[in-house]
Amino acid sequence: MNAMSRIIAIANQKGGVGKTTTAINLAASLAVAEKRVLLVDFDPQSNTTSGIGADKEDETRNIYTCLSGDVPVGECIKDTDLEWLKIIPAHRNLAGAEIELVTQIGREFFLRNILLPLKEEFDYILIDCPPSLGLLTVNALVAAESVMIPIQCEYFALEGVTDLMRTISMIRDSVNPSLELEGVVLTMYDERTNLSQQVTQEIRTYFNERVFETVIPRNVRLGEAPSFGLPVLMYEIKSRGAQSYLKLAKELIDHETKSVG
Ligand SMILES: Nc1ncnc2c1ncn2[C@@H]1O[C@H](COP(=O)(O)OP(=O)(O)O)[C@@H](O)[C@H]1O
Numbered sequence: 536m537n538a539m540s541r542i543i544a545i546a547n548q549k550g551g552v553g554k555t556t557t558a559i560n561l562a563a564s565l566a567v568a569e570k571r572v573l574l575v576d577f578d579p580q581s582n583t584t585s586g587i588g589a590d591k592e593d594e595t596r597n598i599y600t601c602l603s604g605d606v607p608v609g610e611c612i613k614d615t616d617l618e619w620l621k622i623i624p625a626h627r628n629l630a631g632a633e634i635e636l637v638t639q640i641g642r643e644f645f646l647r648n649i650l651l652p653l654k655e656e657f658d659y660i661l662i663d664c665p666p667s668l669g670l671l672t673v674n675a676l677v678a679a680e681s682v683m684i685p686i687q688c689e690y691f692a693l694e695g696v697t698d699l700m701r702t703i704s705m706i707r708d709s710v711n712p713s714l715e716l717e718g719v720v721l722t723m724y725d726e727r728t729n730l731s732q733q734v735t736q737e738i739r740t741y742f743n744e745r746v747f748e749t750v751i752p753r754n755v756r757l758g759e760a761p762s763f764g765l766p767v768l769m770y771e772i773k774s775r776g777a778q779s780y781l782k783l784a785k786e787l788i789d790h791e792t793k794s795v796g
């Protein structure tokens with residue numbers, strides 16, 4: 536049994552806070568540290584899929600066809616440019632699952648049933664969630680052992696976070712009692728503004744030690760890399776964006792090692 540193995544949902548129902556950027560770049564950074572990583576794109580917008588250079592038009596082999604039971608999950612796991620990083624791509628058809636699942640028995644457990652058997656094969660399974668608290672995000676939070684919350688250092692940063700925390704606590708009280716808060720990641724930090732500093736203070740006060748020390752700066756390379764289908768460390772390793780995600784991965788690995796040992 537692999538003690539380090541962990542399923543982490545990257546969630547925040549606000550759009551544009553850095554979920555996908557964190558999913559891609561944290562996954563790639565863990566992979567270059569020779570962790571076996573599976574990235575699961577669980578957003579119908581498929582930005583993680585295209586951002587890693589995978590095919591978002593593959594209608595037969597993606598997370599939606601896994602969910603529907605049409606294709607075995609093994610056939611939906613695809614290689615990436617990084618040896619240690621695999622992806623299960625999303626497809627826009629996944630949007631339909633939100634509605635189709637509602638009437639199914641065990642509707643909250645579909646993703647868990649797909650991912651649990653893969654735990655032996657991977658050290659980290661990262662799930663990129665859509666920007667809502669609907670059934671897809673609930674499936675991700677039920678499948679996950681912990682949740683990582685990216686929060687953008689902007690006005691109203693904490694708006695909606697209480698709704699997310701309430702959803703997490705409802706899931707803990709019902710179907711996934713051991714769901715942990717992996718931590719909050721501060722994203723798009725702009726050191727030149729007082730605002731970023733104020734927001735950081737506010738978030739650290741609210742979440743205390745559950746905020747990662749590593750702060751992700753606003754960095755143009757992070758915005759550019761997905762249009763080349765590359766994680767930023769393959770696009771410009773020296774950029775502050777790439778370095779910050781490598782640091783975040785290290786912090787996560789150390790964190791796990793501590794909680795295991
Ligand atoms: N640290 C950053 N610096 C610069 N641009 C960023 C950063 N993080 C995200 N972005 C850009 O901001 C937009 C929203 O980020 P994204 O990761 O897609 O958010 P979400 O998945 O939460 O909707 C994207 O265009 C992305 O490239």
Ligand SMILES: [Mg+2]
Pocket residue numbers: 554555556578582664
């Ligand atoms: Mg996204």
